Amino acid sequence: MRRLTFGRLFNPIAVGRAVFTPSRPDRVHDSAVKRLQILRTILGLVAISWMLLSYGVASDADAVVDERFAQIRTTLVMLGATFPVAVAVFIAASRPPNRRVFLRRAAKPAGALFALVVTLAAPRLITGLGYVDEKTDWTASAGRVVMLFALGAFLLWLAPFALYGIAQSLVHVFRTADLHDTVPPILATLLVWELAVFDVFRGAYDTVPFAVRMAFLLGAPVSVTAVSLWELRRLRAQHGISVRGALLR
Template sequence: MSFGGPGNPYQPPYQPPPSNPYQPPPANPYPPPPPNYGPYVPPPPYPNPYPPYVPQPRPYVPQGGLLGGLRGAEWPPLRDLLRGLRQRVHGCAWVLLLVPCTWFVVPGLMVAYVFARSARVRAHRLFPPRAHRLFHDPQVTRLQKARALSAAAMTLALLIAYGKPEDFGEAQEQYLMRLVVTPPLLLLSAPVVIAVLFRWAPPHARPHMRQRVRAAGRAALWYVGAVTAIPLITGLVVLLEREGLSTPDVPWFTVVLMVPLFWLLFFLAFATGPAVRSGFNSAEVHAALPALLTGVLVWEFAIISLAAGGPPPGPPVISVLAFVGGPASVCAVAWWEIHRLQTRHGVRLRG
């Protein structure tokens, strides 16, 4: 029995001949690590397959409803407002715009919004809504609110206890009279108080105050010009309608005059509140000027109310206390505010 041979099925498997011990070793299949690579060195950056995120501009969407969104610091342009309302208002509401009776209302509202936005931007540029105090003091604000609520409660208590039915009507008339009288009275009182404060101020602070007085004066002139122009334009429109009824150009002149009239009315509506609260930007002139103006105006209002409606109702002692107590409490809060400005922020009244 023989083993081996080409037909032997039990031959050992083929083995390659042994390698030459003098040949060089094969190449290293593992490349060396990059330089300066270790546990504290970040790996090389890899290309990002995704493009960077670029936020797209979104249309204006009023938050908290239409009135809540327009109550903010800035009104959007009409195009952005309509684009935002298109996403919030139901489609059935837009169908109503196709009704012929609304064709004259919607364009009027759009034009009114454009006029109101333009006047509001100008009014808030001249009289910023939150510029009535140069230094915000929460304790002073809380005390002012508490004094205002207590004064309203005392006035109501006096009217209920000692007042007559006609006294309630007089109280409402005096409140409306104060709203009308406050802007012109403030325009007359502010220069006097500013002159006294300018006299008290140290010499090194007067150039800065003089520059601020000029800026506040320009804003006040805008307000005075608007108040003066409204009756002049109204009188001119009435005169044209009375004297020129036969002239065909009178309606066109009336329309031309009504355009600035509506703009001025919107301007006064948005500028009166911030102008009165800030004393026509008096805080920019001096930090203590709003408190001084408040102390002066409250006594002027008391004298005007006494001359127009008489003393408060009640016995003589209570009437005198009610007449003196209101302005005195306002002056006390104003002087406490000035004291805090002096101790906390270094504001000086005298040089």
């Protein structure tokens, strides 16, 4: 990974790569696992978007985007609650000296989650405070014009940073490979089943046929679980890395 210099701070993708991409030097780099993770993410987004449009859950492409961002917000809320509990259980289950190592490593995944939450909240916070809206007087004063120009430039920078961060967070499960290579598949499985249960209780996709609704409610958890089990098996078979080994059990 290239070093993040002052000049590269103006490149939102470079900053996003530094914030959201795992960087632990000794983590496993397995191209087969990475390709499958990316394919799983793309297929999931395409399938859900197709269902939302085909069965009238969303009226148009803008509604699909709104629905996906709403689901991302829900995911962030649930992950915000799940992440510290899952990490705490993982660390508590490990034995010294790994316990202290994992506790130190948890800072980067937590920072990536916090950065994405702040990024998604920033535009609403700016508009909510009344800095930019349809009644904004762009010529009130020179100082205000400079401030508004700076806010506009910041929002333009923030858009690709947020999109890149969302994509990387989905693929890398919020940088949790920096904690340990086995954590992303475990956390992804836990989170996707939580979301499925949440969708059942909130009555998601009630307007679509029952068979289709069941396929989409269970399709993601089952497929993610299968991919995660395969990833854990490959880590153990190809690289000698296992959950028991991480916990020193």
